[in-house]
Amino acid sequence: TAGPTHEPIDPVRYIANRSSGKQGFAIAGALAALGARVSLIAGPVALPTPPGVTRIDVETAREMAAAVEAALPADAAVMVAAVADWGAEAAGLKIKKQDGVLPSLTLVENPDILAGLARHPQRPRLLVGFAAETNDVIDHAIAKRQRKDCDWIVANDVSGDVMGGDANTVHIISADRV
Ligand code: C5P
Secondary structure: OOOOEEEEEEEEEEOOOOOOHHHHHHHHHHHHHOOOOOEEEEOOOOOOOOOOEEEEEEEOOOHHHHHHHHHOOOEEEOOOEEEOOOOEEEOOOOOOOOOOOOOOEEEEEEHHHHHHOHHHOOOEEEEEEEEOOOOOHHHHHHHHHHHHHHOEEEEEEEEEEEEEEEOOOOEEEEOOOO
């Protein structure tokens, strides 16, 4: 998976995040170049599809979860997407602006696709999660690996101007080392 998800508020507005998709697309391209058969389940980004990769475009976290399910079985899953933790109870019609009235949003929890895969009867043999943290990066990533029950966590320090950039440094956390 790669990129952000868009969670509709109404037919013209959505909640999103700053994920560019670059990291996930680069990994998908690298895996294909190594000879893997790659399904890239991409949130809304305008990046070109890497050579040799089968791309499935989705918008919401729920659509991404369904596309991941449809891509199984897989030997490995690399879950790079910045999936929105919450969607909104979306209005069917555009919410109209009214002077002095602020609309309220009701958020609903999205499925955790990575944690779902960890419990799945067809769990891929290698399950790689990602973490984007601004502080205590390694400690948070170690805890996340245990909580989500994946094999590795790739920890990104996003405290600087990292999101959207072309260069990045990561820590890879497995059960026994960093
Ligand atoms: O909990 P957090 O969003 O920090 O976890 C990040 C990891 O979990 C990433 O690998 C991301 O792709 C995955 N994730 C997911 N479904 C969610 C939230 C996160 O697969 N709803």
